Amino acid sequence: MNAQTAAGATATPFLAELQTLEQCRERIDRAWPLMTELYPVCRSITGAGVRMTLERVAAGIPLEITEVPSGTPVFDWEVPREWNIRGAWIDDENGRRIVDLRDHTLHVMSYSTPVDAVMTLDELKPHLHSIPEHPDWIPYRTSYYRENWGFCLSHRVLAGLRPGNYRVRIDSSLEPGSLTYGECVIPGTSSDEFLVFTHVCHPSLCNDNLTGIALASTLAAGIRASARPRLTYRFVFGPGTIGSIAWLARNESRVDRVRFGLVLGLAGDRGPMTFKRSRRGNADVDRIAEYVLRTAGTQGRVIDFSPYGYDERQLCSPGFNLPVGRLTRTPNNEYPEYHSSADNFDLIDRDALAESLAASARILRIAERNTRYVNLNPKCEPRLGKRGLYGATGGRHPGEFEHALLWILNQSDGSQSLLEIAEKSGLPFELIAAGADALLGAGLLRPENT
Numbered sequence: 001m002n003a004q005t006a007a008g009a010t011a012t013p014f015l016a017e018l019q020t021l022e023q024c025r026e027r028i029d030r031a032w033p034l035m036t037e038l039y040p041v042c043r044s045i046t047g048a049g050v051r052m053t054l055e056r057v058a059a060g061i062p063l064e065i066t067e068v069p070s071g072t073p074v075f076d077w078e079v080p081r082e083w084n085i086r087g088a089w090i091d092d093e094n095g096r097r098i099v100d101l102r103d104h105t106l107h108v109m110s111y112s113t114p115v116d117a118v119m120t121l122d123e124l125k126p127h128l129h130s131i132p133e134h135p136d137w138i139p140y141r142t143s144y145y146r147e148n149w150g151f152c153l154s155h156r157v158l159a160g161l162r163p164g165n166y167r168v169r170i171d172s173s174l175e176p177g178s179l180t181y182g183e184c185v186i187p188g189t190s191s192d193e194f195l196v197f198t199h200v201c202h203p204s205l206c207n208d209n210l211t212g213i214a215l216a217s218t219l220a221a222g223i224r225a226s227a228r229p230r231l232t233y234r235f236v237f238g239p240g241t242i243g244s245i246a247w248l249a250r251n252e253s254r255v256d257r258v259r260f261g262l263v264l265g266l267a268g269d270r271g272p273m274t275f276k277r278s279r280r281g282n283a284d285v286d287r288i289a290e291y292v293l294r295t296a297g298t299q300g301r302v303i304d305f306s307p308y309g310y311d312e313r314q315l316c317s318p319g320f321n322l323p324v325g326r327l328t329r330t331p332n333n334e335y336p337e338y339h340s341s342a343d344n345f346d347l348i349d350r351d352a353l354a355e356s357l358a359a360s361a362r363i364l365r366i367a368e369r370n371t372r373y374v375n376l377n378p379k380c381e382p383r384l385g386k387r388g389l390y391g392a393t394g395g396r397h398p399g400e401f402e403h404a405l406l407w408i409l410n411q412s413d414g415s416q417s418l419l420e421i422a423e424k425s426g427l428p429f430e431l432i433a434a435g436a437d438a439l440l441g442a443g444l445l446r447p448e449n450t
């Protein structure tokens with residue numbers, strides 16, 4: 001009988017299938033259809049696009065859906081009316097279609113109010129947005145909290161418009177409805193939580209949206225396939241800003257359970273990996289992520305918290321100050337394709353996305369295993385040989401494994417975590433964790449809090 005049948009649960013080690021870059025690359029290839037199917041969906045902060053997106057995510061992992069009604073006060077904000085769109089286009093006076101939402105979801109400014117009018121080019125122009133320095137790209141524009149309408153188009157098309165009358169139609173609705181977010185919770189043996197937040201509100205943008213959804217979905221599926229974790233994992237798929245504000249408003253009484261957190265997004269471009277520290281700057285997740293980036297063998301960088309970016313702005317607002325960092329590659333607004341139609345699949349490097357997956361999985365793995373221990377035989381070194389631990393290493397690095405045992409025994413006075421011991425010793429965290437397992441098995445350690 002194997003361990004699975006005995007316990008009635010899988011005994012697969014935590015995120016075992018996301019250990020190597022090759023394994024992560026294979027998972028990214030498997031997540032690719034999720035991204036390609038979600039790419040054409042016209043998402044916004046509310047409405048059918050978000051629901052459709054969450055439904056597709058829920059095909060891979062169970063999602064608990066929350067609908068927060070329009071008008072609900074959430075701290076200093078209010079859940080907006082629900083926006084839905086059926087079509088949008090501009091025809092010139094010869095009936096030639098200049099712009100059509102069917103061609104690209106970025107063509108209409110998100111939250112555009114309905115329009116059905118004929119107007120001159122001069123009247124129309126204030127509602128047209130383009131990027132002159134990249135004349136073939138369509139910009140991404142929103143107007144969530146100020147009633148307005150607009151079209152986004154390539155500068156080449158805009159520059160070619162002749163004076164005359166234009167027929168403008170936006171078939172949208174802004175009505176009382178709700179804001180939707182989804183959560184996948186994987187209970188651990190502890191109620192301490194690892195929160196992962198990713199936004200689901202951008203239309204056809206790939207790096208800035210779909211990569212975060214792909215990573216979070218893949219991690220959640222991987223944890224669900226593992227043995228029951230120590231930490232409780234909570235994956236939140238919600239609209240940016242107002243989604244995290246609404247989530248915090250509804251979970252205020254329980255956010256003190258969040259011990260670690262990551263905001264995921266912008267994870268597949270070719271830039272180096274970036275970890276943005278939590279507002280605290282010295283939370284466990286900051287230390288873990290810095291270690292992971294430093295030892296990943298790739299160029300990574302760690303930047304300080306700033307109140308600009310994604311949902312870390314809300315999660316790390318002073319009234320919450322949650323230990324939540326952000327893992328991205330090139331930060332928002334720091335690459336030319338950002339918030340434009342050029343943020344498409346051409347921008348994504350599957351290997352880079354796999355590397356982001358490997359890094360985030362390792363952050364979770366270290367958080368899961370990063371305990372402090374107490375040496376139960378602290379007066380002089382215990383004799384490892386008589387316990388079969390000296391020279392019987394079973395690893396590729398026998399010398400290192402014995403070193404790891406000595407480091408753990410020496411440092412485990414209850415004040416040092418395994419990560420701190422890994423940092424001090426220069427030995428890989430995984431080796432230190434394996435050493436701690438061996439010492440636990442020999443009855444030489446106990447967890448600090450027991």
Ligand code: ZN
Binds near residue numbers: 339
């Ligand atoms: Zn964005």
